[in-house]
Amino acid sequence: MEISQLYIYPIKSLREVAVPEAVLTSTGFEYDRRFMLLKVNQGDDGVETLQNMHVPHFPEMSLFLTDIVFPTECKKNGKIIVTYRPPGVKDNGNPQITTLEVPLEPDVQGLEELTVTMHQSPTRGYHMGSKYNDWFSQCFGYKVVLVYLGPHWRRVLGSFPPGKSQAHREQATPLVSKRSATVLALLSLLLNIGVPLGQREISSFTLLVLVTITVAVFVTIGANRYGSGCGKRKEERITFADTAPYLMISETSVDNVSARLAGDNAMDLRKTRPNIVISGARTAFEEDFWAELMVGEKIRLLLTANCIRCQSLNVDYMTGKMGTGDSGNILKKLMKDRRVDKGARFSPVFGRYVFLDRDCENASIRVGEEVTVSRRVEERTTYDWPGLTN
Numbered sequence: 022m023e024i025s026q027l028y029i030y031p032i033k034s035l036r037e038v039a040v041p042e043a044v045l046t047s048t049g050f051e052y053d054r055r056f057m058l059l060k061v062n063q064g065d066d067g068v069e070t071l072q073n074m075h076v077p078h079f080p081e082m083s084l085f086l087t088d089i090v091f092p093t094e095c096k097k098n099g100k101i102i103v104t105y106r107p108p109g110v111k112d113n114g115n116p117q118i119t120t121l122e123v124p125l126e127p128d129v130q131g132l133e134e135l136t137v138t139m140h141q142s143p144t145r146g147y148h149m150g151s152k153y154n155d156w157f158s159q160c161f162g163y164k165v166v167l168v169y170l171g172p173h174w175r176r177v178l179g180s181f182p183p184g185k186s187q188a189h190r191e192q193a194t195p196l197v198s199k200r201s202a203t204v205l206a207l208l209s210l211l212l213n214i215g216v217p218l219g220q221r222e223i224s225s226f227t228l229l230v231l232v233t234i235t236v237a238v239f240v241t242i243g244a245n246r247y248g249s250g251c252g253k254r255k256e257e258r259i260t261f262a263d264t265a266p267y268l269m270i271s272e273t274s275v276d277n278v279s280a281r282l283a284g285d286n287a288m289d290l291r292k293t294r295p296n297i298v299i300s301g302a303r304t305a306f307e308e309d310f311w312a313e314l315m316v317g318e319k320i321r322l323l324l325t326a327n328c329i330r331c332q333s334l335n336v337d338y339m340t341g342k343m344g345t346g347d348s349g350n351i352l353k354k355l356m357k358d359r360r361v362d363k364g365a366r367f368s369p370v371f372g373r374y375v376f377l378d379r380d381c382e383n384a385s386i387r388v389g390e391e392v393t394v395s396r397r398v399e400e401r402t403t404y405d406w407p408g409l410t411n
Contacts, residue, residue: 022301022392024316025272030294031101031125032167033057033261034076035085036338037291042387045320047377048174048258049266050296052089052125055171056101057137057146057261058082058157061164071166073139076294077332081161081341084108092125099125105160108340121156123149129171137168140264141407142175174258180405181265182257183376186325188312188398257376264406265374268328269297269308274371277305281354282347292334292351293372297322299392308373309361313396316386321378321395326402328372329365330355364404 028037033054044051059071060079076082085105092099101123110117132147146168153167183189259266270293278288290298302308314322334351337344347354355369362370 022299022394024297024386024388024390024392025300026290026295026298027386027388028291028294028296028298029053029089031056031087031089032085032103032123034074034079034082035087035103036083037294038087038089040089042385043296045377045381045384045386047266047379047382049260049262052099053296054261056123056149056167056169059135059137059166059168061166071135073137074165075333076336080336080343083336083338084341085160089125097124097126101125108342119156119160121153123153123167127169129169132169135166135168137261139175139261140178142178142259144170144175145173147171170260174260177257177259177265178407179264180403181326181374183323183325186323186402188325188402189323255379265326265376267296267322267375267377268294268372269299269314269322269324269375270295270372271302271305271308272298272300273302274305274308278351278355278371282351284347286347288351289338289348292336292338293328293330294333295372297375297386301392306359306370309370309401310397310399311373311394312398313394314375315393315395317390320381320384320386323376323378324373325376326374327362327365327370327404328374329362329368329404330359330371331368334371361401362404363401370401 027040027043027050029040029043029050029052030037031052031054033056035058058074060074062070062072064070074082084107085103087104088102090100090102103121103123105119105121107117112118127147127149129147132150134145135148137144137146147170149167149169154165157165157167180186257266262268270290272290275288275290275293279286282288299308299314308324309327311324313324316322330352332343332352334355335343335349337349343349352369355371359369359371360366362368
């Protein structure tokens with residue numbers, strides 16, 4: 022298998038940026054989902070509240086294309102180019118198509134901070150101001166706010182972190198390996214039966230000290246060797262991504278969905294909003310049982326949970342509305358045989374959520390790199406996120 026496509030979403034729920042290479046971090050691809058949009062709702066009492074915008078609830082978000090101009094070395098001159106393409110407009114020279122440039126790493130000094138809560142995981146963000154809000158509001162036809170995450174993060178809840186995922190929790194390596202434990206047991210046995218040291222037997226106090234020191238040594242060795250394992254990972258953090266840093270899908274599974282559509286219709290894999298696309302899997306949906314992937318020889322990806330699907334699969338990217346015919350009925354087609362997660366019995370599964378092994382921080386991943394399954398699980402993981410109802 023190999024990496025066939027990589028995607029970054031600089032502004033959550035707007036269109037993707039396809040890249041040949043991306044930098045891996047524990048919180049997601051560099052520059053992925055660092056911005057998001059909030060709709061301004063005004064109540065009968067005149068009080069304004071902010072509503073998170075996600076493409077299944079605001080399909081018109083799919084009309085906004087994005088591109089990234091990456092910063093030059095040691096400078097913060099990168100930018101996001103957002104292009105609004107109204108429904109039915111294809112000619113790039115059409116004056117109805119407008120663009121906006123957003124700094125990739127804006128100066129947040131003096132910007133108002135807002136609280137943003139996604140899936141019960143709150144964080145803080147920076148209100149980007151009228152220059153950006155007005156442009157988006159004019160395109161949408163209603164008032165919106167652009168928010169930048171900045172240095173803030175969100176907690177990963179439920180059983181999604183590797184240290185809590187059933188796919189990895191059972192594999193967490195103990196601080197003392199079996200071999201170390203065996204040696205320690207033998208040493209303790211010899212000491213406790215009073216092995217002569219020269220012509221004197223070791224006192225009980227000395228025995229206790231030696232055993233304590235020995236245990237400490239082995240624990241330290243074990244901690245150094247295994248401390249980066251799933252059982253001892255630091256608390257996981259994410260950006261404005263829903264529930265995990267990365268989402269992976271298989272092209273073989275996409276082909277399976279396409280075969281369910283009438284005529285020449287094909288599943289647009291971009292509607293699954295993946296970060297990592299893998300080609301070459303032998304069977305459709307075998308990724309349900311993948312626990313770990315190796316990219317090349319050094320990059321280790323930890324798959325912890327299934328992606329539970331919603332109406333975003335049915336969005337028509339050309340009209341900014343829910344699709345018609347088979348292309349607007351994909352979610353229902355998956356309902357027939359893909360409700361395979363016991364934690365989300367009424368929602369179909371398509372794709373896997375992914376975390377990065379901490380030893381791979383800031384490594385680069387490239388299209389075309391070889392991918393191997395380094396570990397599988399016998400049973401599918403169970404979706405467990407606070408507040409999920411079935």
